[in-house]
Amino acid sequence: MALSILTQGYTAAVGIIFMPLYLHLLGSEAFGLIGLFLMAQAWIQIVDMGFTQVISRDIARMRAGGLLETEAMERLRSLEWLFATLTVLTLALVLSTQHLIATHWIHAQEIDIATITSSLTLIAVAVVFRWFAGLYRGVLIGLEKQNRVNMLLVVFATLRFVGVFVVLIIVDPTPIVFFVYQAVVSSIELLVNRYVVVRQLPNHASLRFRMEAIKSMLPTVMSMSFLNIVWIASTQLDKLFLSGVLNLTNYGYFTLGATAASGILMLVIPFNQVVQPRLSFLVARNNEKELEELYRLASQFAVIGFVSIGVGLAFFAEPVLRIWTGSPEMAGIIAPILFWYSLRNSIIGVMLAPFMLQFARGSLRLHVLINAVLLIFLVPALFFAAQWQGGIGTGKVLFVASLFSLLLWSPVVHRFFMPRLKWRWLFGDTLPVSAIIAAIVWLAASNQPSFHQPILVLAWAVVAILASMFIGVLTGSHTRQFLFQQMRRLK
Template sequence: MVPLYVSYMGAEAYGLVGFFAMLQAWFQLLDMGLTPTMSRETARFNGGATDAMNLRRLLRALEGVFIGTALLGALAMAFAAGQIASNWLNVRELSLVEVRHAVILIGIIVALRWACGLYRGAISGFERLVWLSALNSAVATARFVLVIPFFIYVGTTPTEFFSYQLTVALLELMVLVVQTYRLMPKSESGIDAPWDWAPLRGVLKFSLSIAFTSSVWVMVTQTDKLLLSRILPLADYAYFTLAVLMASGVMIISGPISVALVPRLTRLHAERDETGLVRLYRNATQLVAVIAIPATLVLALFSKQVLWAWTGNAEVAEKAAPILTMYALGNGFLVLAAFPYYLQFAQGNLKLHLIGNILFVLALIPALIWASMTFGVMGAGWAWLGANSLSFLLWVPVVHRSFLPRLHMKWLCMDIGVIALLPCVAGYVAHHWLRWPQDRQLTAFAVALLSLLLFIFTAVGSSFVRERAFTRWHHLFPRAGTEGKA
C-alpha cells in the first residue's frame, strides 16, 4: 500500500508516517519486558502454577503502569509537538501547524497502541491465537487498506490521516480490553484487590532480562531512523523509510523458519543428539540462504528497477535506490548472523549473545552518529552494512568455536559460500549487461523472472535442497528413477 500512500499524501506527508513508525518502535523501550511477562504469567495460570486472584492482581498492577506511562508519553508528545515540528523535523512544504497537530495525534496513537500490547500478551497467554490473529488481520486491513477509501472520500492531509488511525487504535484497544476481561478467571470473592505494587516484584527479574534484549534490538534497528528524522528533509526521510521498509523483506521471508527451528534445536540438545542438532542447524542455514541470498541480490543489485516496478514513481526509484542497496546487503548479513543465536538459545546459554549485542551496539551507534552527521543517509547505510558484515565475519566464528568447535569453516564454505557463489556471479553479470525495458509492467516481469533464475541458481548450490528435490522427484516418478539406474 505504500506507493498509494505516497501518491495520495505526497512524499513529505509520508515522511510523517515514517516518523510515526519509528516513534512507535522507540516507545517499546518503556515496556520493560512487562508484555511478555503478562503472557508468561497467564500461561502459568493455565498450567496451574498460580491462582486466579494473583493473575487478576498482576493484570491490575500492570494496567496501572501501562495507563500511567501511556498518559505521560502522550502528554510529553503534546507539549513537545511544537518543538518537534519546528526544530526536529526538517519540514519544507507542509505548514508547521499541520505538522504540530499530526505530532500530537501521533503521540496519542503510539500510547494507545503500546497499551494494546498488555492485553495482547494476556490473550496470547490464554492461547486464543486464532482469535488474536483474526483481530490482527482485521486491524491491519483497517489501518493499511481501508484508509485508501478514506483518502478518496474524506481527505489526505496528515491530520486527517492520523485522525483516522486514532479511531482505529481506540477501537482496537476497546476490543482487546473486553476480550481480556472475558477470558480472565473470576475471583472467588467477586471483589478485585486494589492496585498494588507487590505483584510486580515477583516478576521483575524476568521482565528486566527480556527488557535488555528488547532495548538492544530497538537501539540497533531504530537509531539510524531517529538520527535521520532530524537530519533529512521530511520528503527525503520518506524515501529513506520506503527503502528500509522494502529491505526488511529479506528478514521477513526467513523469519518463519527460525520460529520452527528454535524449539526443534532445543529438543535435540535436551536429547543430547549433537549429530542431529548439527545436521538440522546446517540444513536450516542452507534453507534460509536459498531464500535470503536471491532476495538480497535482487534488492541490492537491481534496486532502482525494483522500486520503479513497485511504486511507478521515477523520483522515488532514483532517490531510494542507493539506500535500498545498502540496507538489503546489511539485512542479508544479519539474517545469516542470527543462526548462532538460535544455537545459544537451544543450549540455554545466552552469555555470548549478550556480549555480542553489547559489542554490536558499541560499534554501531557511534558509527551511525558520525556517518549520519557527516554523510547523511548514505553514511547511515554504510554504517549498517559495515556493522552487520563485521558481526558476521568476526563474531559468528567466536560463537561457533565456543558451542560447536570445528564447525565454522564447513558452515561458512559449504552451507553459505557454495550456495552464494553461482547467484552472485549471475547477478553481477546481469547487473552489468542486462538492458532494462522502460515500461513498468515489463520491468516488473523482468524482475520476477530474474528473481526466479537467481533462486534456481541458489537452490542448485545447496546439498540439502538438491537432496530433498531428488527425493521428491523419485517419490512422484518412481519409474523414472528405476529407468535411470538401468
Template sequence: MRAARSLSMVRNTLLNYAGQAYAIVIGILIQPFYLGHLGAEAYGLIGFFAVLQSWLLLLDAGLSPALVRQVAHGRGVNGEGQGQARLLRSFELIMLPLTLLSSLAVWGASTWIAGRWLNVQQLSPDLVAQCISLMGLLVALRLYATLYRSALQGQELHGFINAVNVFITTLRYFGGLLLVAQVSQDPLVFFQFQVVVSLIEALLLGGKAYLWMDVRLLTRFCWDTVRPVLPFALGMSFSSCLWIVLTQLDKVLLSNLLPLQQYGYFSLVALISGGILTLVNPLAQSLLPRMTMLVAEERHEDMQQLYLKANRFVCVLLFPMVAVIAAHGHDLVLAWSGDAVAASWCRPILAWYVLGSGLLAVASFQFYLQYAHGQLRMHVWYSVISTLVTVPLVIASAYLYGVVGVAMCWFGLRLASFLIWPAIVHRTFAPGLHGTWLRDTLQIAALSAAGLLLSEPFYALLARSGERLWLLAALAVCGLITLFLVGAGSAPALLRLFKPSQKPSV
C-alpha cells in the same frame, strides 16, 4: 505427542507467514498510493512515526517477550501456565503509567519537534505538531496490543492472532487508502483514523487474552508473580534499548539532516529493508515458544536441530530476495512507486541497506538461542559493545558523508558482526553447531549469487523498455529463477524442514 507438536509447529509457522505475507504485500501495494495522495512531506511524517514508535516501544520494558517466555515455559514444565492471569494484570498495571507519561511527553514536545527538529518546508508546523501529538497515543495503544498478543503467542494461539492481524491490516491500509483517496488528504485526519484502528486492535487482542487466561475485573497486581520474571524482563529491556540504538539511530539523525520531502524518499528505503527483517518475525513467533519448551524439557539436541532447520528456511526465503533487490533497487522503486525522482534518490543507498538487513535477519538466530535458554548476559554485552562502536561511526558518517555514508556504514557494521558473533554464541550454547550453520548459510548465499547471474540476460531483455509493467515482469523472472536455483540446491534440507525426530521425549 512429538509428531503432533511438530505438525503444530509447521501449522503455526505457515499461519504466521500467511498473516505476515498478507500484511507485507498489502503494505507494499498501498504505500505508493499514500505517497501519491499525501505528498512526500506527509509521507515523511509516516516514516517519522515508524521511527518514533520504535523508540517508544522501549517502554514495554521487556514485559512482552518475558510474558511469551513465561507462558511457554510454564506450559513446558507444568503442561499449563499457572498464575498467567495475575502476571498479565500485573504487567498491564506496570505499563499504565509508562504509556500515560510517554503520551504526555510526546504531546509536550510536539511543537519543538515540528518546528526545530523536522525540516518542514510545505506543511504547516501547527499541523505537523498535531499529527505528532497523536503519535504518542498511537504508540500507547500499540504497546498494549503487543502485550496481549504476546500472551496469546505464549499459548501458541497463532490462528486467532493472525486472523486479527489480517483484519487490522485490511482496515488500516485499505481504510487508510479510501480515506486519503476519497475523503481527505489531511495528514491529521489520517493519523486520527490510525488511532481508531489501533484501539480496535487492542480491544480484540485484549478480550481474547482475558477470556483465555481467565483475567477477572478484580484481578490484582501480584508482586510474587512478577518478581521471578523481572531479571529476564530487565535484561530484555536493556538489550532492546541497545538494539533500537543500533538499528534506529541512523533514521533519527537523518530525520533532522534531510528535508522532510527527502526523508519521505528515505522512508521507502527503510520500508523495503525493514520488510526483509519483518519476514523473520512469523517464524520467530512460533519458533521461540517451541525452542523454550524443548529446553525446559531438556531436549537440547532436538532444539538445536530445530534451530538449524529454521535457519535454512529463512536463508532460502530471504537471500534470493535480498540479491534481486540489491542488484535492481532502482528499477524496483520505479516500478513500485512510479516516481522517477524517488527511484533515483534511492539508487545509491538501497543496496547497502538491503544487504545489511539480510545479514541482520540471519544474525537474529543467535539471540533466539540465548532466549530459549533464558540467558541473555552475552547478548547484553554484545549489544553494549556494538552500541559503543556503532554510535560514533554512524554519527560521523551522517555528518561527514550524508545518507550514502550512513548506508555504507550500516552494511559494514552488520557484516563485521556476522563474521564474529555467531561463532562465539554457538561455541557457548551449542558446541559443534557452528560449522553446520555456517556451511548452510554460505551455500545458500552462493546459490543466490549464481541465480542472480544466471537470470541477468533475461532481466536485461525484459527491462530494456523501462516501462513499469515490464520492469515488474523482469524483477519477477529474476526472482523466480534465483529462488528456483536456491530451492533446488537446498532441497534435501527443505524436505527435512520441521520433520519430527524419532528420539523419544524425555
C-alpha cells in the same frame, strides 16, 4: 502455525504495498511524518520492557497449574495500572516537547508548525494505545487463543492500512486526517482486545495495583529489557538520527526505501516458527547429530532465501521501485538506499540461524554481548554517516556492521555452541552458496535486455532470483541432499 504465518505475512505485506499510495495522496513532505510515525511505533517497545512477554508466559503457567489464578490476575491488573500510567506519562512528555521537536528537530518546508505539532500529538496517541493493546494480545497468546489473535491482527491491519487509504480519498488527503484515523483505530483496537481478554479470564476488575506483583516479574523483565533496548537501538538509531538531519521530503524517501528493504525480513517469522521448535526439541533430547544436520540444512535454506531476495532487491532496486512507486525520478533517488539496506537485511536473515542456535541452547549472553559492543560503535558511526551521506551513509554503516557479525562473530558463536562448525559453517555452508547466488543475480542485472516496459525488467529480476535460488539449492551440500531425498520419496 500455517495460519499464523499467513497472518504475519499479510500484516507485513499490506503495510508495504500501501506505502507509495500514501505518498502520492499526501505528498512527499507529509509522508515524512508517516516515517516518524513508523519509527515511534518501534521505539515505544522500549517502554514495554518485556512485561508483555512475561505476562503471556504467566498466563500460560496459570493454565498449566504452575501459577495460582489469583497471583496471575494480580499481576495482570497491576500491569494494566502500570501501562495506563506509562501511557499518560508518554503523552504528557510528547505534549510538553512537541513544539520544541517541531521547530528544532523536524525540518519542514511546506507544512506549518501547527500541523506538525498536532500530528505529533496524534502520533503519540496512536502509538501508545496500540502498544497498550499489545498487552492484551500477549494475554491471548498465553491463553493459546491464536486464532483470535490472528483474526484481530488481520482486521486491524486492514483498517490501519487499507481503511485509511479510503478515508483519505473520501475525506481529505492531509496528515491530520491520516493521524486522527490512526488514533481512532488504535483506540478501538485497545478496547476490543481488552474486551476479548476480559471475557476469557476471571473477573479481576476489583483488584488493585500491587508493587509486589510487579517486583515478582522484574528478574525476568530486566534481562529481556536489556536485550530489547539493544535490539531496538541497533535497528532504529539510523532512523532517529536521520529524522533530525533530513528534511521531511527526503526523510519520506528514506522511509520508503527502508520499508521496501524490510520486506526481506518477512521471511524471519515463518522461518523461525518452522525451525526453532525443532532445534529446541533436539537440544532437550541431547541429540547432537540430528541437531547439527538440521541446523546446517536450515542455515543453507536461510542463505538461499534471504541472500537471493536481498541481493535481487539490491541489484534490481531501480526497476522495482519504479513499478512500486510509479515514479522514475523517485526510484532514482531511493534506489541507493534500497541497495544498502537490502544487503544489510539479507545478512540479518543469514545470522538468524546462529541466533536460533543460541536460543535453543538457552543462552543469549553472546548475542547480547555482540549487539551491545556493536552499539557502542554504531552510535557515533551512524550519527556521522547521517550527517555525511544521509540514508545512503547509514545504510553503508549498517551493512558493514552486519558483515562484521557474519565474518568475525559467527565463528565465536559456533566455537561455544557447536565447536565442529567453528569455521565450517562460514566457509563451507554459508559463504560459497552466498557467492554463487550473488554472482548469478549480478550477472542477470548486468546483462539484462533493453526492455522498454518496467514490468518486463521486473519479470527478468524475478526469473534471476528464482534461478539463483534453484542453483543455490544445488550448490549447498545439505539442501542438495534434502532435495534429492524428497525426489526419491516421490518416486
